[in-house]
Amino acid sequence: MIEKINITQWIIIAVSLVAAPFIGALISGLDRKITARMQGRKGPPVIQPFYDIIKLFSKQPIALHKLQILYAFLHLVFMMLVVVLLAMGQDLLMILFAHAFSTICLVLGGMSVRSPYSRIGSMRKIMQMLAYEPILILIIVAIYLQTDSFLASSVMDMSKPMLWSMPLLFLSFLCAVAIKLNKSPFDVSTSHHAHQELIKGITVEYAGPYLGIIEIAHLYETAILFFIIMMFWQTNYYIGFGLETIAFVAILILDNTFSRLTTTWMLKYMWSIPLFLSIANIIWLWSK
Template sequence: MDNILLNLLIGVPLITIAFIFLGLLYHGIDRKISARMQWREGPPIVQPFYDVRKLLTKKNLVPENAVTWIFNSAPIIAIVASILAVLYIPIGSMNPVLEGYGDLIIVVYLLAAPPLAMAIGGFASGAPFASLGSQREITVMMSYELPLAIVVATVAYIVGGETAFSLATIADANIWSLVGPIGIVGLILLLAVMIVVSPAKLAKVPFDISKAKTEVSGGTLSEYSGRNLALFYIADGVKTVAIIALLVAIFFPWNLSPILGVTGAIAIAVDFVFFLIKVLILMAIIVTFVRTAFARIKIDQFSRNFIGLVSTLALLGLILVMVGA
């Protein structure tokens, strides 16, 4: 009991600080890579840190027609949920701080909380653009949650047993080794589904429908400023790392330490650095490349394609995995 309490007292603050730092750092790297892809210089990598510092010094404005306590609570819920999600995800060869049964289900729910909080905050602002953005956010969530749920159910089916939903168990099991050739094809389809769902869940271009500045003036965030906007900005960074880290834990769980033959603290450090590299590479492919290469799609196109095509691919992947398991 004492060891568990000590682990929480040390692990929770360390992971929280580390992932807030990583979330902002990866934001800066994302912007720099995107700028280079467009033959621009782009802002410095540390620009997100400057942005947050400036926002924290600004006055926190609340619209006159807003439901104040809901409006101010939404960014707090977003950042707390994002940080809690990270605490359930294995990092390199380290088990999650909040390891336990049902980890994957809890993470899925926690990652749904930030966009939901953003939508509620938009409605609570009483502003037309924010309300319209919130309506779009809810519609988008209803579209991408179905294929995500199919992927989660398929992964649990592959692992099986009492700890089928434990992310630590999933990472240790390596789902690629638990299926045959047909099942591997199914897993490739599920990976493709997650690659499409991830930027949609992060509301990045071409799926930033709820925050489209050229259409709804920032949508859900149009009335936020100061500390509240800073909290949403930090939550977005942490959520980005959390979603990519979840993808790594499920589909790319391999570590370098067994290959290099190192153990102890050196193995933990090596695997942690390798984990950061995997997250960075996936972020560059899934988030940076996609948002730089594609233009925003319409909300009807989004719903039609995700409920239809993407969900169909997820179901096909599930069927292939069941056949090839």
């Protein structure tokens, strides 16, 4: 497979690897800015995430032990691998597994230290995974049912926008994105706002550059998620971009109007409404 990659693909891979964190940073910068405006504040500059990460790398690398840091590296590298695999148009399920592995590494990093807060954050992160993972797999299944292929590149072969055939899955996916981006009401494991209550949850014991690594991985993840949202209208990138904007604003409104709810609620909610919506959509595609 590797030898089949031509020079253009190598360039695409390289560009997406470099561009993804910048896109992610811009998205989260915009996120902070718009959130501030929604709350009647001025808010930080849009490039604030860059400052944050550069600052983190100039800090003292304190840690609890060495193993913890290995997991941070694995988290980042596998998040980058997801980008590479997407750029290569590889098997979607395998991409999903690489993504899950990346998240599990974060969880394991949080659990490898003897810290109660980190542990609680990790447990909640696994609950989050449990909540959204089925929906992501069902989306891939829906893609297969239409294209007879698991390859990410096959999405481009569909003549109609994916949103036409899987609107319910799109709604469910937005919930999954809200979980992944740690937005209220799903921001149970770590949150941008809940510094005091969660003590930053899962990343509590990471500091300095190691936290920076995790933040970069989060930027990659943000870019990946928004790329997937855009792919729901893969026939026209401008409309896809519009879709992305709508989704972005919707998630921000959700974030700013809801309070944080419990993990139990999250699991019950995700395994009831979005899961059933997804299954309904799958059955609809299947019977066609």
